[in-house]
Amino acid sequence: MAKHIQSLERAAAMLRLLAGGERRLGLSDIASALGLAKATAHGILRTLQHEGFVEQDPDSGRYQLGAELLRLGTTYLDVHELRARALVWTDDLARSGGEAVYLGVVHQQGVLIVHHVFRPDDSRQVLEVGAMQPMHSTALGKVLTAFDPVAHAELVDAKREPFTARTLTELPDIERVLERTRAQGYATDMDETWEGVASVAAPIFDRHRLTVGAVGITGAVERMCRDGELRPELVAAVRDTARSVSRDLGAKPF
Amino acid sequence: MAKHIQSLERAAAMLRLLAGGERRLGLSDIASALGLAKATAHGILRTLQHEGFVEQDPDSGRYQLGAELLRLGTTYLDVHELRARALVWTDDLARSGGEAVYLGVVHQQGVLIVHHVFRPDDSRQVLEVGAMQPMHSTALGKVLTAFDPVAHAELVDAKREPFTARTLTELPDIERVLERTRAQGYATDMDETWEGVASVAAPIFDRHRLTVGAVGITGAVERMCRDGELRPELVAAVRDTARSVSRDLGAKPF
DNA sequence: TGCCTTCGTTCGACAATGCTAAACGCTATC
DNA sequence: GATAGCGTTTAGCATTGTCGAACGAAGGCA
Numbered sequence: 001m002a003k004h005i006q007s008l009e010r011a012a013a014m015l016r017l018l019a020g021g022e023r024r025l026g027l028s029d030i031a032s033a034l035g036l037a038k039a040t041a042h043g044i045l046r047t048l049q050h051e052g053f054v055e056q057d058p059d060s061g062r063y064q065l066g067a068e069l070l071r072l073g074t075t076y077l078d079v080h081e082l083r084a085r086a087l088v089w090t091d092d093l094a095r096s097g098g099e100a101v102y103l104g105v106v107h108q109q110g111v112l113i114v115h116h117v118f119r120p121d122d123s124r125q126v127l128e129v130g131a132m133q134p135m136h137s138t139a140l141g142k143v144l145t146a147f148d149p150v151a152h153a154e155l156v157d158a159k160r161e162p163f164t165a166r167t168l169t170e171l172p173d174i175e176r177v178l179e180r181t182r183a184q185g186y187a188t189d190m191d192e193t194w195e196g197v198a199s200v201a202a203p204i205f206d207r208h209r210l211t212v213g214a215v216g217i218t219g220a221v222e223r224m225c226r227d228g229e230l231r232p233e234l235v236a237a238v239r240d241t242a243r244s245v246s247r248d249l250g251a252k253p254f
Numbered sequence: 255m256a257k258h259i260q261s262l263e264r265a266a267a268m269l270r271l272l273a274g275g276e277r278r279l280g281l282s283d284i285a286s287a288l289g290l291a292k293a294t295a296h297g298i299l300r301t302l303q304h305e306g307f308v309e310q311d312p313d314s315g316r317y318q319l320g321a322e323l324l325r326l327g328t329t330y331l332d333v334h335e336l337r338a339r340a341l342v343w344t345d346d347l348a349r350s351g352g353e354a355v356y357l358g359v360v361h362q363q364g365v366l367i368v369h370h371v372f373r374p375d376d377s378r379q380v381l382e383v384g385a386m387q388p389m390h391s392t393a394l395g396k397v398l399t400a401f402d403p404v405a406h407a408e409l410v411d412a413k414r415e416p417f418t419a420r421t422l423t424e425l426p427d428i429e430r431v432l433e434r435t436r437a438q439g440y441a442t443d444m445d446e447t448w449e450g451v452a453s454v455a456a457p458i459f460d461r462h463r464l465t466v467g468a469v470g471i472t473g474a475v476e477r478m479c480r481d482g483e484l485r486p487e488l489v490a491a492v493r494d495t496a497r498s499v500s501r502d503l504g505a506k507p508f
Numbered sequence: 509t510g511c512c513t514t515c516g517t518t519c520g521a522c523a524a525t526g527c528t529a530a531a532c533g534c535t536a537t538c
Numbered sequence: 539g540a541t542a543g544c545g546t547t548t549a550g551c552a553t554t555g556t557c558g559a560a561c562g563a564a565g566g567c568a
Contacts, residue, residue, distance in 0.1 A: 004301040005555065007261050007526065012305035012322075019329040027545055037528050042546065044526095047258040051266035052362065061535095061545055065330040067361045068266075070368065073327020074384025075273040076319040091378075107321045108306065114324065124345075127381065130328025259526065261555065281516055291557050296517065298555095315516055315564095 010034065011044050015053060015065065024062035073130060082204065082213050083114045085248040090117045090215065093241045097234055099219035100125070101241075102201075104133065104140040105212065106151040109158040111140045119219065134193065136160045136174055137167050139201035139216045142187035146178040147203040147211040166191045186239055188230050190221060198224040200235050202242035207250030215242050264288060265298050269307060269319065278316035327384060336458065336467050337368045339502040344371045344469065347495045351488055353473035354379070355495075356455075358387065358394040359466065360405040363412040365394045373473065388447065390414045390428055391421050393455035393470045396441035400432040401457040401465040420445045440493055442484050444475060452478040454489050456496035461504030469496050 013034055018025060025033075031041035045063055048054040052068030077083060086103050094101045094117040103115035110132040118125045135141035135155050144151045160169040168174050181187040186202040193199075201216025217224075217238055224230060267288055272279060279287075285295035299317055302308040306322030331337060340357050348355045348371040357369035364386040372379045389395035389409050398405045414423040422428050435441040440456040447453075455470025471478075471492055478484060501507065 004304055005261050005265075005297055006553090007259050007555085008265055008298065008301040009305065011262055011265075012307065015326055019326050022333070024333075028543080038545080039529080039547080040527055043259055044262065046546095047262040050258055051263065053266065056545095064333055065326060067330065067359065067366050067368075069323060070327040070330045070384045071361065071366060071386065072269055072273050072319060073324040073330075076321065076324045076327075077384075079276070079278075079318055105321065107325065112321050112325060114321075130324045130331075132325065260524095261526085282514080292516080293518080293558080294556055300517095310516095 007044060010036065010040075011048055011053075014041070014044060014048065015069075018054065018063060018065050024057055024060065024064040026060075026062050030063065077114060077129070080114055082245070082249065086115060086204070086213075086215065086245045088248075089241045089244050090115060093215070093217065093237055094118070095120055097217045097237050099217040099224065099234075101215065101217050102128070102133075102140060102199075103213060103215050104144070104201075105214075106144050106148055106154070107132070109154045110135055111138065111144060111214075114213070134161065134163070136169070137163055137189060137193040139187045139189040139199035139218075140214045142177060142181055142189065143201045143203050143214045143216070144211065145174075146181035146187060151211075152178075163193050164191055164195050168192065186235060190225065190230070196221055198230065200224075200230055200238045202239045204242050204249070205246045205251040207252075209251060212249070215245065261298060264290065264294075265302055265307075268295070268298060268302065269323070272308065272317060272319050278311055278314065278318045280314075280316050284317065331368060331383070334368055336499070336503065340369060340458070340467075340469065340499045342502075343495045343498050344369060347469070347471065347491055348372070349374055351471045351491050353471040353478065353488075355469065355471050356382070356387075356394060356453075357467060357469050358398070358455075359468075360398050360402055360408070361386070363408045364389055365392065365398060365468075368467070388415065388417070390423070391417055391443060391447040393441045393443040393453040393472075394468045396431060396435055396443065397455045397457050397468045397470070398465065399428075400435035400441060405465075406432075417447050418445055418449050422446065440489060444479065444484070450475055452484065454478075454484055454492045456493045458496050458503070459500045459505040461506075463505060466503070469499065 014030055017030060017033055027038060027042055027045065031038045034041065045054055049056055053066045054063050055066045056063050082105065083103060090101045090103060098120060100119040101117040102113055104111040104113050113128050113131050113133065116128045133141055135145055135151060135158060145155050162169050168177065186200060189199045197218060198221045199216050199218035201214045203211045204213045204215060206212045215238060217234060224234060268284055271284060271287055281292060281296055281299065285292045288295065299308055303310055307320045308317050309320045310317050336359065337357060344355045344357060352374060354373040355371040356367055358365040358367050367382050367385050367387065370382045387395055389399050389405060389412060399409050410425065416423050422431065440454060443453045451472060452475045453470050453472035455468045457465045458467045458469060460466045469492060471488060478488060
């Protein structure tokens, strides 16, 4: 007996395929990409369409993701306990730090942003909730990798893309950073993911002292750093926030 | 041969069930709610969990929606053509109107919010992207019902909940309003969904002159209305925005 | 503390179920 | 106006998911 339901696995693969390709995809593309007969792919797509997970463009006949996914994805956020507990604290962090705040959890081979507070100025910013960040180069990713064994295992398999000249891609280098992250209790990212952008992040624990996520702030290096080092007051603010959320989740402070 | 794949329909029903119930649900609850054997429900849930659509609380064993739904839901927004085209115009509408702007599409028996621009002041507001609004009482819902035959058909079947004393729930009353909506090209909502809140919305058409969505602004009646009527300049601004987006989508202006 | 219920999970056999391959109508293209 | 490609439908076979019953492990009640 198979471990997983075949049609469901295929349906999930289709959704991920549609999420990957920028444009809409045709039935033949989908079928060949997954190695399925056209009729098989069609049956799955028809059901997904009926359930609202997939939509079909009437003109071209091409398929794209459906609206029900947005509704369910938002509902996921509503039920998310870590996010609900963090909401209270992240606004304060954004205000005191003067920078954008991100709350992330481990998902597949990256960090999924579940909450995002804009930098408190009037500049136009795009909400990044639901977006993914890389594990090996961002402060959120590094802190999660350092404290979450599952994330650490994923890191080894993941392909570690170099985004800038300062991105660490070799495992030994990264392991050394993770060691230091564990020792100091927070992680940083200076020019390793985006040029001119720095970030700090600290881990959030639940009542079993398991790492369930991380908070961090991200901003221009010029504002975040002083003398080539991250401003200590920012690091302290981030760590305080992480501790507050952890306490709300039931984590005992040692 | 069945019209739809059984296991997929059941999986979708589970996700919707999990989205409905506020709290996490146990396996037995899910199985009995859908009339399935526990083993059957378990097999589906195991696959959904493996794909990231469902997560299981290690302590209680209960199930909740998974992070992959958030990721896919966000991707849906990224690919959404109407939303992409509307982004440019909605900011201007929010600024000129001084109120919150919503962009909605028909989904199931309601309006799914696919874009939301905050009212341009410094008050704290929660993003409502991914949320649903009722069809029969909001300006967005009424305008979509009036111009989209599919939405109109859904309205008849839907249960029309009375939210305030002014909510219309009887079909003949609603039909009369829809008639007027079609005639004047926009719809309004004054105290019909939330007490003290008014809204205006206008339809957006694609190149086939099919209604693909609607834009509207929502705010306190005191600001939105004058002498018991919606301020004409707000109505004009909303309709201009709808026309601009329609033109961007390829709709010919008659 | 010990019994008992109830939970999530596993097992094995059956037949209903979803898969495959081939043919269909259709639209665009040259 | 022929052709190549699309999405869709059909029929039959065997794979696949479903079911009922039994399992170990928690949690509640006395």
